[in-house]
Amino acid sequence: xxxxxxxxxxxxxxxxxxxxxxxxxxxxxxxxxxxxxxxxxxxxxxxxxxxxxxxxxxxxxxxxxxxxxxxxxxxxxxxxxxxxxxxxxxxxxxxxxxxxxxxxxxxxxxxxxxxxxxxxxxxxxxxxxxxxxxxxxxxxxxxxxxxxxxxxxxxxxxxxxxxxxxxxxxxxxxxxxxxxxxxxx
Amino acid sequence: xxxxxxxxxxxxxxxxxxxxxxxxxxxxxxxxxxxxxxxxxxxxxxxxxxxxxxxxxxxxxxxxxxxxxxxxxxxxxxxxxxxxxxxxxxxxxxxxxxxxxxxxxxxxxxxxxxxxxxxxxxxxxxxxxxxxxxxxxxxxxxxxxxxxxxxxxxxxxxxxxxxxxxxxxxxxxxxxxxxxxxxxx
DNA sequence: CTCATTTAGTATCGTTACGATACCATATGG
DNA sequence: CCATATGGTATCGTAACGATACTAAATGAG
Numbered sequence: 001x002x003x004x005x006x007x008x009x010x011x012x013x014x015x016x017x018x019x020x021x022x023x024x025x026x027x028x029x030x031x032x033x034x035x036x037x038x039x040x041x042x043x044x045x046x047x048x049x050x051x052x053x054x055x056x057x058x059x060x061x062x063x064x065x066x067x068x069x070x071x072x073x074x075x076x077x078x079x080x081x082x083x084x085x086x087x088x089x090x091x092x093x094x095x096x097x098x099x100x101x102x103x104x105x106x107x108x109x110x111x112x113x114x115x116x117x118x119x120x121x122x123x124x125x126x127x128x129x130x131x132x133x134x135x136x137x138x139x140x141x142x143x144x145x146x147x148x149x150x151x152x153x154x155x156x157x158x159x160x161x162x163x164x165x166x167x168x169x170x171x172x173x174x175x176x177x178x179x180x181x182x183x184x185x
Numbered sequence: 186x187x188x189x190x191x192x193x194x195x196x197x198x199x200x201x202x203x204x205x206x207x208x209x210x211x212x213x214x215x216x217x218x219x220x221x222x223x224x225x226x227x228x229x230x231x232x233x234x235x236x237x238x239x240x241x242x243x244x245x246x247x248x249x250x251x252x253x254x255x256x257x258x259x260x261x262x263x264x265x266x267x268x269x270x271x272x273x274x275x276x277x278x279x280x281x282x283x284x285x286x287x288x289x290x291x292x293x294x295x296x297x298x299x300x301x302x303x304x305x306x307x308x309x310x311x312x313x314x315x316x317x318x319x320x321x322x323x324x325x326x327x328x329x330x331x332x333x334x335x336x337x338x339x340x341x342x343x344x345x346x347x348x349x350x351x352x353x354x355x356x357x358x359x360x361x362x363x364x365x366x367x368x369x370x
Numbered sequence: 371c372t373c374a375t376t377t378a379g380t381a382t383c384g385t386t387a388c389g390a391t392a393c394c395a396t397a398t399g400g
Numbered sequence: 401c402c403a404t405a406t407g408g409t410a411t412c413g414t415a416a417c418g419a420t421a422c423t424a425a426a427t428g429a430g
Binding site for chain 3: 213214
């Protein structure tokens with residue numbers, strides 16, 4: 001099956017280029033990825049543990065990366081009163097600002113302006129491969145909160161949703177972000 | 186344009202997972218990628234310089250990676266009589282054997298068995314993004330030798346081809362491998 | 371309640387990656 | 401002949417990474 005090998009090689013090569021592109025403006029690839037994750041994750045998912053699962057890495061490594069971002073003033077830690085073992089992470093204004101200047105990576109430029117048919121086929125393929133790859137190793141999907149089977153829309157009035165798993169109220173902002181616990185509806 | 190951001194995020198996340206999968210059997214991601222490249226590159230392209238271009242890395246880093254593979258007995262260096270500055274790289278039998286056991290990475294498994302329509306769309310999208318990304322930074326395509334505009338088929342009889350750029354005869358093996366100098370016909 | 375177990379995270383070690391810079395040897399082209 | 405370009409190595413400092421050991425807090429069984 002030559003097609004399969006070709007596709008895998010393309011993925012591997014593109015992965016390497018994407019990774020190397022991450023060495024910009026003084027940050028490292030893992031640091032950029034952590035910032036991007038924290039900007040997209042809902043409040044239940046902004047922890048070292050969830051970040052570890054998202055990156056497919058190990059907690060020791062992630063702890064180190066988070067510390068470097070904290071030293072750089074891009075991320076802040078806060079205690080979680082409900083569970084004093086866990087740490088809540090938030091981007092600082094400086095972190096948000098830095099991320100906003102990151103909009104046009106070279107890969108994003110390459111994807112931008114792609115014919116819609118090609119982009120759609122690419123996205124569908126990527127989604128499927130990612131889902132299969134994650135299923136094979138017990139990885140989590142980190143899908144959108146609002147698409148989750150535990151999500152109860154407008155449970156407390158218009159725009160006031162509810163998570164049946166965590167028993168927590170959810171705002172519109174939360175519902176649009178990705179979540180560690182998300183399972184497709 | 187939400188679609189574009191979605192696609193870029195999928196690429197970034199898959200890139201990270203592919204990268205992390207490279208930490209297997211004592212080798213590092215960069216070392217696996219170097220081995221794979223050397224198994225696919227034709228004899229003109231098995232040099233540190235070409236590997237540097239393929240990986241989108243820097244020559245210092247690649248020099249280090251190649252040295253580690255040489256110490257591990259997976260790669261051999263040979264002098265190039267035509268240009269004594271340059272170094273020719275070859276996989277050792279141990280390197281070839283190791284690479285053969287690498288066939289089923291977790292991403293390859295995820296791609297395997299993909300519905301043909303999805304796989305085709307994915308591959309087309311990846312090719313386009315890769316080509317655009319490379320064009321944006323002067324990167325080379327590293328396409329198949331036989332698809333090159335400098336390739337002259339059967340110039341010296343059946344199966345004896347010729348490279349008009351390097352003025353070198355090419356066998357069938359060469360023609361099927363990837364090349365640093367390749368430019369689409 | 372107590373104590374074993376689990377969970378969230380940190381600390382430390384050794385190796386590698388990586389960019390940056392400096393450097394060396396060989397080629398190339400006035 | 402000599403300036404410059406090219407292919408590669410050496411070295412430095414930072415970060416990544418897996419591995420292992422560790423701390424503290426939560427949990428759960430008796």
